[in-house]
Amino acid sequence: MYTISSKRFGGALVAAGLVLGAPGCDSAEPGIDGDGDGEISLREDPWGTGRLNTNFLGEDESYPLNALPLVDDPTADTRIHAVWTTRCVDRNLGVTYQNELFYTSDLDGDLGISVVDGALQPATFKKFGDPTVTCSVSGNLWEKTVWGVITHDAVGDHNHYLMLIDRTLDENSFPTHLWGVYTGQGSPFMDDSYTPTCDEDLDPNLEIGTLQYHSYLVEDLDVDPISGDFSEVADQFFIACRSGAVGKSVAWGYAPWEVGGAVHELATRAVRADYCGDGFSYTFEGNPIQVQDDFEINTYDNNLLTDEAAWDLETGAATCVTMPREAIYQNGFVAIACEGGEVTLPACDSGLLGAAEITTKLAQ
Structure with a gap:
């Protein structure tokens, strides 16, 4: 808009x-x-x-x-x-x-x-x-x-x-x-x-x-x-x-x-790194990522890149975050806390990545 x-x-x-x-x-x-x-x-x-x-x-x-x-x-x-x-x-x-x-x-x-x-x-x-x-x-x-x-x-x-x-x-x-x-x-x-x-x-x-x-x-x-x-x-x-x-x-x-x-x-939400699905963005403009999905729209150019997050339609947000794309959140990163700290998103594994409709990787 x-x-x-x-x-x-x-x-x-x-x-x-x-x-x-x-x-x-x-x-x-x-x-x-x-x-x-x-x-x-x-x-x-x-x-x-x-x-x-x-x-x-x-x-x-x-x-x-x-x-x-x-x-x-x-x-x-x-x-x-x-x-x-x-x-x-x-x-x-x-x-x-x-x-x-x-x-x-x-x-x-x-x-x-x-x-x-x-x-x-x-x-x-x-x-x-x-x-x-x-x-x-x-x-x-x-x-x-x-x-x-x-x-x-x-x-x-x-x-x-x-x-x-x-x-x-x-x-x-x-x-x-x-x-x-x-x-x-x-x-x-x-x-x-x-x-x-x-x-x-x-x-x-x-x-x-x-x-x-x-x-x-x-x-x-x-x-x-x-x-x-x-x-x-x-x-x-x-x-x-x-x-x-x-x-x-x-x-x-x-x-x-x-x-x-x-x-x-x-x-x-994936574009904005809105991991919790609550409107808060964990990124700034210009950070490069790669995207893959279940809809045959986007696929990874390089599967060896670091996983960022898995994005799930049922929750409308990320189900896991291995490493945030924004550098200021990467140093000493442990986990993303959602819902006032009551929910912590785990690091992504093959199960969470496989169940998600959209996944993202760090491109740098």
């Missing part, structure tokens, strides 16, 4: 003739105005893919913008007010619209947007000024769409403007997306007016300019920022940056639409 801090982007969103309706507005059509706070900025969370781990979960610590709701709830802390596009297709008439404004809005109660297997599905948009004219947005037409998000906190309402700049396939042919946040400078319908919402993926194996700032869309997912627990929440999607563990586990091959949510959650 994208990350947010207290740093602000200055400037206002300006688009002549368009007005963003506030929550509860009964206007027939949404628009965009100049009252966007621009309060989204980036937190440093570099990690790198391949087998370089991270301790960063991928959660927003300032605003609840990790999961975006797809059905309007006026009482919610986060709402997608509207999505705008200047490109769409009327497949019945065989007409392609270019440089005309279309929208879908929470004023209708349902945005009509859904995510399936990590990809945005086709949605119907209405023409601004003549909502009887409709068209469809699907596939690469989702690129350059502008998303108006309203968040609420003790201070009041805040307007945020995001653009889906790029959508492509990753190394595993999973859909991945580049999101940007409006900088307050330039046209809101030009992608160079946006800066990436995700921090950079520092994987040295990536070609420059490919997927460094991309993320995955995980339908019906919510992640507890303290415990790291996954839960299913209908009618929303989670934006999982590749620079955070929730997204990195997908990049490693553990997409929930392929292996299920429980495996995705377990893999996320």
Whole structure:
């Protein structure tokens, strides 16, 4: 998911003739105005893919913008007010619209947007000024769409403007997306007016300019920022940056639409060295590990490396730890204590390693 801090982007969103309706507005059509706070900025969370781990979960610590709701709830802390596009297709008439404004809005109660297997599905948009004219947005037409998000906190309402700049396939042919946040400078319908919402993926194996700032869309997912627990929440999607563990586990091959949510959650804990399954990470970003699993996704390159841990679906955590991957925990290491010291994880043996769905080895 994208990350947010207290740093602000200055400037206002300006688009002549368009007005963003506030929550509860009964206007027939949404628009965009100049009252966007621009309060989204980036937190440093570099990690790198391949087998370089991270301790960063991928959660927003300032605003609840990790999961975006797809059905309007006026009482919610986060709402997608509207999505705008200047490109769409009327497949019945065989007409392609270019440089005309279309929208879908929470004023209708349902945005009509859904995510399936990590990809945005086709949605119907209405023409601004003549909502009887409709068209469809699907596939690469989702690129350059502008998303108006309203968040609420003790201070009041805040307007945020995001653009889906790029959508492509990753190394595993999973859909991945580049999101940007409006900088307050330039046209809101030009992608160079946006800066990436995700921090950079520092994987040295990536070609420059490919997927460094991309993320995955995980339908019906919510992640507890303290415990790291996954839960299913209908009618929303989670934006999982590749620079955070929730997204990195997908990049490693553990997409929930392929292996299920429980495996995705377990893999996320393995990425973070969350041995006890309670949200505490025993690593820092950049530590290399090797991974093997029962799902024919990953196998060890070198079986002679030191065992780190075995990860079990039944417990949702590690069942044993031979040696933690982070150097500061290795000196004089005896065991990992969980549940307030009441449970001690043993060193791994062949039985525990063989029973686990995912195992990890130290790569250095």
